[in-house]
Amino acid sequence: MSEHRPSDQPGDDSNFDESDAFDESDAFDEITTAATDRDPDLAVIEAGSRTLRTQGGQPGGDGVPARPEDPEVDRALRAVEQELAGRWGETKLDPSRARIEALMNVLGDPQRAYPTIHITGTNGKTSTARMIEALLGAFDLRTGRYTSPHVQSITERISLDGAPIPAERFIETYEDIKAYVEMVDGMQEYRLSFFEVLTAMAYAAFADAPVDVGVVEVGMGGTWDATNVIDASVAVVTPIDLDHTDRLGSTPGEIAAEKAGIIKDGATVVLAQQPVDAAQVMLKKAVDMDATVARAGMEFGVAAREIAVGGQLLTLRGLGGEYEEIFLPLYGAHQAHNAAVALAAVEAFFGIGAQHARRLDLDTVRKAFASVSSPGRLEVVRSSPTVVLDAAHNPAGARAAADAVTESFGFSRLIGVVGASDDKDVRGVLEALEPICTEIVVTRNSSHRAMDVDELAGIAVEVFGEDRVQVETRLDDALEAAITLAEEESEFSGAGVLVTGSVITVGEARLLLKRG
Known part of the structure; x- marks a missing residue:
């Protein structure tokens, strides 16, 4: 690995990329400027953000905390965030x-x-x-x-x-x-x-x-x-x-x-x-x-899987034996394989392997997997139409998301909302999404590293064709446009929206759309 000397300039925005993920405090003021006189089902921005602000800083069922309710604590947290942000970005190696x-x-x-x-x-x-x-x-x-x-x-x-x-x-x-x-x-x-x-x-x-x-x-x-x-x-x-x-x-x-x-x-x-x-x-x-x-x-893997309501039902082959009827409330074959890896890792931690073959307690394993959540990873945050968030930001992640959406949702029409960072393989991401998306709305998030909308649109037109690409410079407008497209024709009752391309885009969309 070649040496890359970091800049020592506090707040150098060139440091930031995908790993400098969305923080509610960074974008709260910007996204709540959206008009509140829109369709009530679409204009969730102000109400949704207010709900997030008043959850007392405690995580919900999905494990994502809101801003602290106590103003003093909120100010102190913002001060710490500001001090940390003044250091080199985590990708400046x-x-x-x-x-x-x-x-x-x-x-x-x-x-x-x-x-x-x-x-x-x-x-x-x-x-x-x-x-x-x-x-x-x-x-x-x-x-x-x-x-x-x-x-x-x-x-x-x-x-x-x-x-x-x-x-x-x-x-x-x-x-x-x-x-x-x-x-x-x-x-x-x-x-x-x-x-x-x-x-x-x-x-x-x-x-x-x-x-x-x-x-x-x-x-x-x-x-x-x-x-x-x-x-x-x-x-x-x-x-x-x-x-x-x-x-x-x-x-x-x-x-x-x-x-x-x-x-x-x-x-x-x-x-x-x-x-x-x-x-x-x-x-x-x-x-x-x-x-x-x-x-x-070889030593472990997924023995069987089938689609289930709200996720999938698995049989996992661990280091100590098979674990049947494991419900995993996450979508996609890739999550089943992640589950097999996680199980093997925990078995290894407990010393279970070829020399000490014994199975972990099955009921405990079932209970654990049934409790798993992974915010922003094929997460459904709205219905009618269904809106799914996935933080895929490279081609492999986008291919996994596309396969999972096809397998688990069966949308008759799917509108993509894509906002990407400017140093990613955006063409590869779009090519992975093209077979499953009827249209896409390209946009940008609030990050300084967000790809220019016109540049993103140019690549999208090359991949999708001009008639399948819509451009919105604001994420809230892009979400509204996609939801409107999904609802506009009655025969597309099975339409949905997939928001992807960046962890930052997904974080901001989550704040905009997910009610407390």
């Missing part, structure tokens, strides 16, 4: 763990206080992390989960016992380590980045809780990722595909070489199905580290 290791050292290495499961890959990391967390929690273990990016609130990234850390505790954690962060800043050539500070906060919060096990998703890559100061007994690798090619490599094998850095001596490696070159790299690394390997399709 300097391939060194020197800063995060120095910070962990002065904090007393809190990441050593509990065992961990470490997750890398290209797609499916967050959903898999949520499933692992649910399984561990069902077996009465206290969990700490660290994932990125967030859908709406920065506090989503640090979860305790399956719920986002309360805003008050997020603020306290930052204040507790702030002096140490500033100390390390003064010792290093470059200040700690946004992601490095947030990672330290997560590890400190987990130790303070304390948790029984940490479930940690890498930010990007593996070897040089800030999370990679843990010594995880289980390394999970979700499917590897092309993304962040300018930073990680131009082939799955090259990307795998960076991601394989999370594999530690004597660990168990749980491998999802991989491209051949990526699998070869991972297996060689496992041999070098004397790690045990469990491979999807």
